[in-house]
Amino acid sequence: MKIEYDCIPCIYRQVLEASRMAVGENRKIIRDILNEYARMIPDITDDDSAPEIVTRIQNYIKQKTGKDDIYLEFKEKNIKAAQQYYPTIEKLVKSSEDPLLSALIMSAVGNSIDAGVSLNVDIEDNVKRAIENGFSHSDYPFFKEQLSNANSILIIADNAGEAVFDKLLIQELLKYKVTLTYAVRDKPILNDVTRKEAKNIGIDRYCSLISSGCDTPGIVLKNSSKEFLQIFSNADIIISKGQGNLEGLLDESRPIFYLLKIKCDVIAKRLNGGLKTGNFVFKYY
Structure with missing residues (x-):
């Protein structure tokens, strides 16, 4: 199923939740992660699916925080x-x-x-x-x-x-x-x-x-x-x-x-x- 525009803010909320789960209230790291997701948005195509986009940003969160199993x-x-x-x-x-x-x-x-x-x-x-x-x-x-x-x-x-x-x-x-x-x-x-x-x-x-x-x-x-x-x-x-x-x-x-x-x-x-x-x-x- 191809991604809908409504999925983009939903993924943003998920990214914020995952960031807080990983680093608490470390605002600098959270800001860096949110900025990375924002940079990704223009590259999202109509052929992408929501699971693929989520994976890209979740892998970045893992790399940024050093936590492999955030949840x-x-x-x-x-x-x-x-x-x-x-x-x-x-x-x-x-x-x-x-x-x-x-x-x-x-x-x-x-x-x-x-x-x-x-x-x-x-x-x-x-x-x-x-x-x-x-x-x-x-x-x-x-x-x-x-x-x-x-x-x-x-x-x-x-x-x-x-x-x-x-x-x-x-x-x-x-x-x-x-x-x-x-x-x-x-x-x-x-x-x-x-x-x-x-x-x-x-x-x-x-x-x-x-x-x-x-x-x-x-x-x-x-x-x-x-x-x-x-x-x-x-x-x-x-x-x-x-x-x-x-x-x-x-x-x-x-x-x-x-x-x-x-x-x-x-x-x-x-x-x-x-x-x-x-x-x-x-x-x-």
């Missing part, structure tokens, strides 16, 4: 919070009329834990609202139809906190006797889950775990590894989690199920169907 403490905090809710959500999912649908909804709730939009995340509130409202758009019936004939599924992971809830989705999908692969980020970028964190959460106990090869906060196929591209091309079903992955993949020809919380009007408009910011979505595109 480490934020990720650890949200993983811990998600783990505290996990037993309750597991019970809710397994006792529901349709555990797979419930697991998909809870996996989307986990997508609310996103530093790309806000560092202030109320997990409990997001869980309550998701249970009450469910998906604003759901292609679940078609997904079930596809699942009945599928042999392999690729889940493209997003942030570290939501990976805790993804375990429930993985367990439900495995009941359909499919081969399941879970793709994570190759290097730390924003609060996206890496292989190390996925292993600590225990994802690898349920399915195959691979790195996408990307260091972008969202899959960009031209930057992905051969291993990932092969699995991406051959999987019977792909579930892409989060807005960053959607931004990286939406213009690709491969049909994908997108599972996310819409976090800005740009994405709501692009997905059509009267969707709004804040909606939980499971959409085949």
Whole structure:
């Protein structure tokens, strides 16, 4: 998905947040980082995607501050919070009329834990609202139809906190006797889950775990590894989690199920169907 002009100030806010997380209130370093982003803006082309721009400036922040994993403490905090809710959500999912649908909804709730939009995340509130409202758009019936004939599924992971809830989705999908692969980020970028964190959460106990090869906060196929591209091309079903992955993949020809919380009007408009910011979505595109 090509970058929109509305993305530019959103990335600016993210750059400011990341800078403060890295150096506190060191105004000189923060100013240097903001100036660097400002210098980048004239070079942004209509062919760029938001994940690519974010990667360029985040790599500069890492270089400038000497911190390779700026969001480490934020990720650890949200993983811990998600783990505290996990037993309750597991019970809710397994006792529901349709555990797979419930697991998909809870996996989307986990997508609310996103530093790309806000560092202030109320997990409990997001869980309550998701249970009450469910998906604003759901292609679940078609997904079930596809699942009945599928042999392999690729889940493209997003942030570290939501990976805790993804375990429930993985367990439900495995009941359909499919081969399941879970793709994570190759290097730390924003609060996206890496292989190390996925292993600590225990994802690898349920399915195959691979790195996408990307260091972008969202899959960009031209930057992905051969291993990932092969699995991406051959999987019977792909579930892409989060807005960053959607931004990286939406213009690709491969049909994908997108599972996310819409976090800005740009994405709501692009997905059509009267969707709004804040909606939980499971959409085949």
